[in-house]
Every structure is written in structure tokens, then in C-alpha cells.
Amino acid sequence: xxxxxxxxxxFREVMDNQVEMEFTGGATVxxxxxxxxxxxxxxxELMFATPDTLRDFVNILKNGRNIHFLFGLNTVLxxxxxxxxxxxxxxx
Amino acid sequence: xxxxxxxxxxxxxxAGTVTIKTTPPELKKQYIGGRGFGIRLLTDMVDPxxxxxxxxxxxxxxxxxxxxxxIPLGSRYEVSxxxxxxxxxxxxxxxxVFGWKMKKAGFDAVVVSGKAKKPVYLFLDNGKAxxxxxxxxxxxxxxxxxxxxxxxxxxxxxxxSCIGPAGEKLVLFACIINEKARxxxxxxxxxxxxxxxxxxxxxxGDLPIKAADEEKLNIVKDRVRKKIEDNGIEKAxxxxxxxxxxxxxxxxxxxxxxxxxxxxxxxxxxxxxxxIAKTILKKPKxxxxxxxxxxxIHEFDGETGEGPEYEPDWAFGPxxxxxxxxxxxxxxxxxxxxxxxxxxxxxxxxCLMEMAEKGYVKHPIRFGDAKGMLxxxxxxxxxxxxxxxxxxGSFRFATKYGHPELSMSSKKQELPAYDPxxxxxxxLATATSVRGGDHVYGYMISPEVLGAPEKLDPYVTKGKPxxxxxxQDLTAAIxxxxxxxxxxxxxxxEDYADLLSATTGMKIDSAELLKVGExxxxxxKLYNIKRGFGRKDDTLPARLLNEPxxxxxxxxxxxxxxxxxxxxxxxxxxxxxxTPTSEKRKELGLT
Numbered sequence: 001x002x003x004x005x006x007x008x009x010x011f012r013e014v015m016d017n018q019v020e021m022e023f024t025g026g027a028t029v030x031x032x033x034x035x036x037x038x039x040x041x042x043x044x045e046l047m048f049a050t051p052d053t054l055r056d057f058v059n060i061l062k063n064g065r066n067i068h069f070l071f072g073l074n075t076v077l078x079x080x081x082x083x084x085x086x087x088x089x090x091x092x
Numbered sequence: 093x094x095x096x097x098x099x100x101x102x103x104x105x106x107a108g109t110v111t112i113k114t115t116p117p118e119l120k121k122q123y124i125g126g127r128g129f130g131i132r133l134l135t136d137m138v139d140p141x142x143x144x145x146x147x148x149x150x151x152x153x154x155x156x157x158x159x160x161x162x163i164p165l166g167s168r169y170e171v172s173x174x175x176x177x178x179x180x181x182x183x184x185x186x187x188x189v190f191g192w193k194m195k196k197a198g199f200d201a202v203v204v205s206g207k208a209k210k211p212v213y214l215f216l217d218n219g220k221a222x223x224x225x226x227x228x229x230x231x232x233x234x235x236x237x238x239x240x241x242x243x244x245x246x247x248x249x250x251x252x253s254c255i256g257p258a259g260e261k262l263v264l265f266a267c268i269i270n271e272k273a274r275x276x277x278x279x280x281x282x283x284x285x286x287x288x289x290x291x292x293x294x295x296x297g298d299l300p301i302k303a304a305d306e307e308k309l310n311i312v313k314d315r316v317r318k319k320i321e322d323n324g325i326e327k328a329x330x331x332x333x334x335x336x337x338x339x340x341x342x343x344x345x346x347x348x349x350x351x352x353x354x355x356x357x358x359x360x361x362x363x364x365x366x367x368i369a370k371t372i373l374k375k376p377k378x379x380x381x382x383x384x385x386x387x388x389i390h391e392f393d394g395e396t397g398e399g400p401e402y403e404p405d406w407a408f409g410p411x412x413x414x415x416x417x418x419x420x421x422x423x424x425x426x427x428x429x430x431x432x433x434x435x436x437x438x439x440x441x442x443c444l445m446e447m448a449e450k451g452y453v454k455h456p457i458r459f460g461d462a463k464g465m466l467x468x469x470x471x472x473x474x475x476x477x478x479x480x481x482x483x484x485g486s487f488r489f490a491t492k493y494g495h496p497e498l499s500m501s502s503k504k505q506e507l508p509a510y511d512p513x514x515x516x517x518x519x520l521a522t523a524t525s526v527r528g529g530d531h532v533y534g535y536m537i538s539p540e541v542l543g544a545p546e547k548l549d550p551y552v553t554k555g556k557p558x559x560x561x562x563x564q565d566l567t568a569a570i571x572x573x574x575x576x577x578x579x580x581x582x583x584x585x586e587d588y589a590d591l592l593s594a595t596t597g598m599k600i601d602s603a604e605l606l607k608v609g610e611x612x613x614x615x616x617k618l619y620n621i622k623r624g625f626g627r628k629d630d631t632l633p634a635r636l637l638n639e640p641x642x643x644x645x646x647x648x649x650x651x652x653x654x655x656x657x658x659x660x661x662x663x664x665x666x667x668x669x670x671t672p673t674s675e676k677r678k679e680l681g682l683t
Contacts, residue, residue, distance in 0.1 A: 008339045009328050012366060057325055057543050064345045064645035068547045084343040088324035090542055090581045091334035091365075091386075091402045092535055 001025065001079035003032065010087045011047075015040040023077060029060060030073035032083060046087060057088035093302035095157030095595035096120060097195040101221045103214050105288050106147060106206030110214070110221045115200045121598060122681065125156035127183040128572035128612045129201050130172025134181060135615060137205070140622035144176035144280075145262060145287040147207040153194065153253070153293060154201040156574025157596050160192035160301050160380065161309070164317050165576040166591075167191055167380040174623075175279035176287075177264040177436065177485050178505040178528035181619040184267070184281045185532070185571055186253075187379035188274030190295065193251040197297035208289040213241065213254070218297040226291035231257060233429040234269040241294050254292035255282040256431030258473040262286055263483040265436035265506075269428060273387075273398035274379070277433045279505060279527060304597030312590045316583055320383060323582035325544060329386040330376055334402035336365035337509070342410075344541055344550075345644030346514040348507070349410045350459045351442040352500045352635060355511040356643045359415035363405055367417060384578060390421055400424040403531075404434035406509035411442045413459030420462075423469050430473035436485060439506035441468050443486035443499055444478070452495050497634050503528035503625070512636050514646035515540050517548065517556035520656045521564065524630045524670075526616035532577055534564035544581055553652050557660035562606070569609035611680045614664075614672050618682060627670045630657060 005019040021032060030052075037044035049055045052073065060067045061084040067075045077083075102111045123132045130152040142148040151173045158166040169191030175182035194202070197216035204214070211226040229237050238252040253270035259282030266282030267275045276282075285291075303309040320326050328336050341347040342360040349357040361367060372392045378385035388399055400408075400421055408420040427434040441457070448455040455478060457464040471479025481489050486499040486506055500507050505528030512519025521534035531537065539559065540550040548559065566585060570577055573588055585602035592600045600608075631637075636651045661668065665676030677683050 006343070008343075009332055009336050009366060055324070059340070059541075059543050061343055061645075064343060066344075066543070066547065068543070069549045069551075084340075086340050086343075087328060088542075088544075089328040089332070089336045089340060090325040090538065090544070090578065091329065091337035092532060092537070092577065 001077065003077050003081045003083060005032070005036070006082065006084045008084065008086050009089050011043065011085050014042040014046060027077045028073065029062065029067055029075045029077065029083065032077060033073070055088070059086040060084070061086070094304045094597050095161055095301065096125070097198050097200045097299065097301065099199050099219070100201040100203065101199050101216065102203045102205070103221070103223065104206045105204060105208040105212065105223070105290060108208070108223060110223060112221060120157070120596065122608070123612065124569065124572035124592065124608055125200060126154050126168065126170045126572040126574050127172065127185070127568060128608065129154035130170050130183050131181055131612055131615050133201065133203055134172045134174070135619045137203070138174060140619060142174065144174040144179065144284060149174050149284055151204040151281065151284050151288065152201060155191040155195050156572055158591055159574030160195045161303060161595055162381055163313055163575070163591055164320055164381055164383045165579045166574055167382065168571070168574050168576055169194060170571060171268055171276040171281045173281055173284045175505070175527065176283050177280040178503045179623055180503060180527050180625065181616045182279035182281065182527050183571065184276035184278045186268070186270055186274050186276040187576060188271040189380045190251045190253045190270035190274070191574065192380045193295040193297065195301050196299055197295040198299050202293060204288060204290055207287065211289045211291050213292040213294060214290065215245070216293065216295040216297070218299060229291045230260060233257065234431050235272045235429055237292055238272050241292060245294065245296070247296055250294050250296045252292050252294045255285045256429060256473070258430045258432045259283055259286035261475045261483070263432060263472060263475065264485050265433040266431050267433045269431050273428050275428070275434070278435065278530070282431045303595040305594045309591070309594035312594050316579070316587050316591065317383065319587070320579065320582045325542070325581045326384045326578070329384050329578065332365035332369050333376070333386050333388045334365070335363070335368055335400060335405045337402045338364040338405060339366065340541065341510060344514065345641065345646050346511040346541070347406065347410055348500070348509060348511045350413045351411060351446040351498065352511060352633070353446065354643060355514060355641050355646070357410035360410060362415040363409040363417050363420055372417065372421065379576070382576070386578065392418060395425070397421070397425045397428065399428070403509050404438065407435055407438035407442070408465065412438055412445060412465055414462050414465060416462040419466060423466055426466070426469045426473065432469070432473055435508055436506040437469060437472055439500060440472070440482050440486040440489060441465055443490055444468070444482060446498055447490065447493060447495060453493050500633050501529050502632055503629050505529040507632070510537055511641065512632055512651040513641050513649045515550045516553045516652060516656070517550070517560055519632060519636070519651040519653070520556055520660060521560045523632050523653065524560070524660060526613060526620055532567065534560055534567055535577065536560060536563060538581065551646065551649060553655040557656050557663050560660060561663050564613055565606045565609035567609070568612040569605045572608060572612060607680070611682065614676065614680055614682055618672060621671055627668070630670055
């Protein structure tokens with residue numbers, strides 16, 4: 001299955017703005033992010049506090065829904081998903 | 093020495109006099125400063141029945157005790173008055189350098205009453221104050237006015253807060269601009285200034301601003317500086333400015349588009365903070381004592397200026413169906429030069445666009461027409477042609493043509509850049525805002541979208557009334573203190589309480605801080621009630637309650653007022669109509 005990944009703000013300083021990724025069934029957001037951190041040096045440090053925990057205020061959206069309100073890093077990916085990656089940001 | 097300048101200026105423009113008084117100790121204790129001072133003085137002095145643009149309204153400038161003390165992000169001042177747009181007790185906040193200069197000139201607050209026979213400006217100068225002729229400044233833009241005053245006073249250290257032509261022409265959402273680009277933006281405070289024939293306030297001075305306990309303050313300063321520096325959120329503000337929000341709000345499918353007809357703009361990237369940083373950003377800029385520097389200085393095609401901030405970027409962009417960044421920036425610059433609120437102006441244009449497309453108004457403008465949008469901004473500022481009608485704001489305009497439901501406003505003030513249908517707590521915060529449609533009187537976007545201080549599900553209503561009340565009260569206290577609201581991404585109530593205690597010498601803990609905020613909130617509310625506001629006004633446009641979102645994760649969501657409003661009133665100690673009970677008033681000393 002194919003998943004479309006979009007990166008924003010400071011994440012763009014260490015990775016491509018958009019990435020197409022392919023997975024076999026059952027892959028999770030955690031697997032996707034781990035793949036990305038292997039591919040892009042520096043991303044893991046920006047994104048993860050520990051290998052299994054996102055940094056405070058990092059927000060990952062699956063099709064516009066924060067994974068925090070789905071199954072967190074264990075959220076299962078589906079074909080055609082759009083995953084948006086946001087570092088800590090604010091404004092107003 | 094307690095962080096205060098110690099004096100307040102009362103300028104009676106009808107009489108042409110200025111009087112200097114000591115800042116009352118009880119006012120400091122009960123209301124801290126800034127918004128607290130402004131609202132207390134306003135509501136004490138002005139009969140609720142007066143016309144906001146009449147001679148009897150007053151305009152209060154007030155800084156806080158933390159303004160200009162060297163505390164990181166301690167730069168703010170507030171302008172309070174009865175809003176000609178919303179009719180509420182209004183307070184609009186601005187940064188830059190002016191608030192600090194006002195205190196260095198010797199004043200915590202400036203209270204302007206009456207109406208001058210001919211245009212004047214008020215010069216605050218090292219403990220003295222005088223009214224000066226401004227006939228030669230009338231008609232000038234904010235930039236021209238600022239330069240002219242600095243030139244005639246022959247002192248580059250002078251800082252100027254002024255109106256542009258829009259304020260002179262009483263555009264109901266005219267703003268006040270200091271240092272050419274920082275705005276006390278909302279509610280038409282600039283129109284009130286114009287109605288008084290007051291063109292500007294200029295400040296010069298080098299008087300000391302000392303804390304009660306400098307040693308303790310330095311310790312707290314270091315602590316808050318570290319918290320701000322270590323917080324990843326503030327770093328993104330520095331790199332990308334507030335417009336960094338464009339993409340995250342859009343990806344959450346809550347970015348109001350084409351006058352809130354949808355909540356997702358496919359071309360949002362073209363006007364995003366990332367694109368601004370990559371294309372037109374010359375350098376970041378900060379206010380006095382700022383270590384974040386979220387401001388933008390842009391340069392393109394031989395033009396330079398400041399901004400855009402997130403709100404005007406959204407409003408001239410996606411809300412008008414426009415993805416031409418340069419047009420958005422030019423429109424924002426026109427607002428700064430003419431002194432227009434860069435939320436209400438574009439939101440009113442977006443309202444016209446929808447009405448024109450639907451045939452309710454005969455006008456050639458359509459969504460996506462950047463050239464037409466730019467022309468309309470100038471017409472509004474000059475009250476020319478249809479701009480004269482749009483200058484009354486979207487609610488009055490849409491009502492005139494029989495479709496008030498197409499004004500995306502609350503209490504007649506245009507809503508900011510978030511769709512409440514997908515952010516329930518934010519919807520409650522803006523619907524109950526005591527100044528009308530608003531985002532900075534309780535920024536629920538922080539927990540519901542950005543995840544700070546913790547992640548709250550934006551689609552859930554349970555628990556939100558308590559969060560909203562706390563955020564509203566805390567924000568009122570921050571606005572009273574003189575600190576920038578953006579510090580709240582990194583700091584908690586205890587930090588503000590410690591800063592205030594060390595600076596003022598008063599014993600203020602977190603509970604007392606929130607109590608002051610609650611007092612300010614209730615004072616604004618009580619005054620609004622006297623002006624005829626009630627439960628019926630604590631709501632949002634029917635579209636947001638009845639027309640479900642149709643795209644992305646929040647598909648099917650509407651804003652669910654009835655699940656939250658009664659609980660919110662109960663938590664506030666208000667009755668079913670939203671009136672503070674006698675017990676609550678007594679508790680807050682508002683009897």
C-alpha cells in the first residue's frame with residue numbers, strides 16, 4: 001500500500017517536503033516514522049524523546065486527525081493515507 | 093519602586109487640558125495594569141449608554157508593570173474603549189516599543205476624553221504631557237505621521253502610536269498603529285481616536301523603571317528566559333513567524349475558506365509561513381525585549397514592510413480564496429498604512445465576495461480576485477464607493493442587503509482564522525468573548541490543535557468549559573501584566589505570578605493572578621450587560637451551528653453550543669442569562 005507523507009516547518013530542514021512510501025499490510029505510524037528517521041539524519045532527534053515516545057508538542061496527523069486521538073504511534077496505516085508531520089509550532 | 097511609572101495622564105480634549113495624577117495603589121492591586129487598568133477606568137468613567145463615537149466615550153492607553161522591565165517579551169500595552177464595531181467594552185493589545193516608551197516617559201496610562209476642536213496629538217515627554225497641533229498631520233498615513241512627528245520633535249528616540257486615514261474617516265474597524273506596523277488592531281479603537289480628532293500619541297523619555305526586588309526578579313527572569321528558549325514552539329515562531337499556522341490549521345481541515353464555506357484551502361502552501369520564509373522574508377523582527385522575534389520583515393519587487401501575521405495572511409488569502417502571496421502582503425501593508433484592522437477588513441471583503449457570487453449584491457468581485465480585493469481595501473480605508481458601506485463591518489453590510497447570516501462574526505466583530513466546527517472549545521471561547529469574535533481572549537487553539545500544554549480532542553465538548561474559563565481568566569491577567577501572550581506557550585500561571593511579585597512587591601500567587609483575570613473578565617461582562625448584551629449574543633453565525641463540515645477528518649462536525657454554554661455559565665458563577673450572580677460580584681469586589 002502507498003502512503004503520502006508531508007513534512008512542515010522545521011522538519012523540512014532535515015527531510016523532503018513530501019515523500020511517497022510503500023508498506024505491506026499492518027504497518028503502523030511508528031514503523032513509518034522509524035523508516036523516515038533512518039532515511040533522514042537528524043529527524044529522529046527532532047521528533048522523538050525516546051525511541052517509543054514523540055517529543056512534546058510534536059503533532060502527527062492521519063488524514064487530518066491527530067494520531068493522539070486514534071491509537072497513537074500504533075495507529076495502523078491504510079492505503080492512500082496522508083500523514084502530516086508537524087514539529088512544535090505556535091502562532092495566533 | 094514597583095515596576096510602575098507611577099503617574100497617569102488625563103487629557104480632556106474638549107477643554108484642551110492635560111492633568112497628571114498618581115497611579116492609585118488600589119487600582120494596581122485589584123487590576124495590575126494594561127487591560128485591567130483600561131477596563132476599570134473606562135467603565136468607571138463612561139455611561140454605558142453613550143455612543144462609542146461620541147464625545148463622551150473615552151480611550152485609555154495602559155501598559156503593565158512588566159512592560160519595559162527587561163523581562164523577555166514584556167513589551168505590551170493595551171488600548172481600551174467602547175467599541176464602535178461590537179459595542180462591547182473593548183481592549184486591543186499591541187507590542188513593539190511604544191509601551192516601553194510610554195513608561196520611560198513617566199506614565200502607566202493615558203486617559204483621553206472629549207473631542208478636540210482641531211486635530212491634535214499628545215506628547216508625553218519625561219514626566220510632562222502636552223497637546224500639540226496635528227492639523228498638518230490629518231490625512232497622512234501611519235508611516236508619514238510617524239516620520240513627521242519624529243522629524244518635528246527632532247529626536248529619533250521618540251516613538252509614535254497613531255491612526256491613519258481610516259481612523260479619521262471613522263471606519264468601524266480602524267486600528268491604531270505604533271512604529272508603523274504594530275497594531276492595537278481590533279474593535280475600531282482607531283475610529284474612537286479619530287472621533288476625538290486625536291491623531292497620535294508620541295512618547296519620549298529615559299525615566300527609570302525599577303522593580304521592587306531586582307535580585308529576585310533577575311532570578312525569575314533567568315528561569316522564564318530558559319523556559320522560553322528551551323520550548324520548541326518558540327523556535328518555530330522565530331523561523332517561520334505566526335503564519336507557520338497556515339499549514340497545520342489547513343491540514344486539520346479547520347482553515348476557514350471562502351467566508352467559512354469550507355475549511356480547507358488546497359493552495360494554502362502558497363501563503364504559508366514556510367513559503368514566506370523561503371521567498372520574501374528579509375529577516376525576523378522582535379518587539380522590545382523579545383527573544384522570540386516572530387515578526388517578519390519582507391522585501392520583494394522593491395517593496396519592503398512588515399508581516400504578514402497569520403491572521404491577515406489567512407483573511408486576505410484563503411478566506412478570500414486568494415493564493416497570491418504578494419497580493420496578500422500588499423493588502424496587509426495597505427492596512428498598516430491606512431490603519432485598518434487586518435482581520436475585519438478582509439473578512440468583510442470575503443463576506444462581500446460570497447454575497448456578490450450569490451447575487452445578493454451587485455458587484456463584480458469574486459473569490460480569488462486579488463486585484464479586486466486590493467482595490468476594495470483602499471476603498472474601505474477611504475470610504476469610497478462600496479467601501480463606504482463595507483467600512484461599517486460585515487454584519488451591518490450583510491444585514492443591509494438582507495443576509496446577516498453571511499457575516500462571519502460574533503457580536504458584530506469578524507471571526508478569526510479557525511473554524512469552530514472542528515474545534516469545539518475554541519468555538520465556546522470566541523462565542524463568549526467579552527469583546528466579540530476573537531481568538532486571543534482565550535487561545536483554545538493551543539490545547540485543541542497545537543497540543544500545548546496538553547492535547548485535547550478538538551471534537552469533544554466535555555471538559556471544555558472549564559478550560560475556556562481558565563484560559564480566558566489567565567489571558568486577562570497576562571494582558572494586565574504587560575507580557576506578550578506568546579509567553580503562555582512556555583510559561584504557566586506561577587511564572588507570571590512570580591514575575592509580578594518580584595516586580596511590584598505585591599504578594600501574588602497563581603490563585604490571585606487568576607482571580608485578577610476573572611475580575612477583569614467579569615467587569616467587561618457586567619458592562620456589556622448594561623449595554624444590552626446577554627445570552628442571545630454568546631453565539632456564532634448560524635452556518636457554524638447548522639452546516640456540517642464536508643471535508644477531511646471533521647466531516648459532519650458542527651459547533652455544539654448547547655452542550656457547553658450552561659456549564660460554562662455555571663462555572664463562572666453566572667445565571668442562565670449569563671449575568672454574574674450577586675455572590676460572584678461580591679467575591680470579586682464588583683458590587
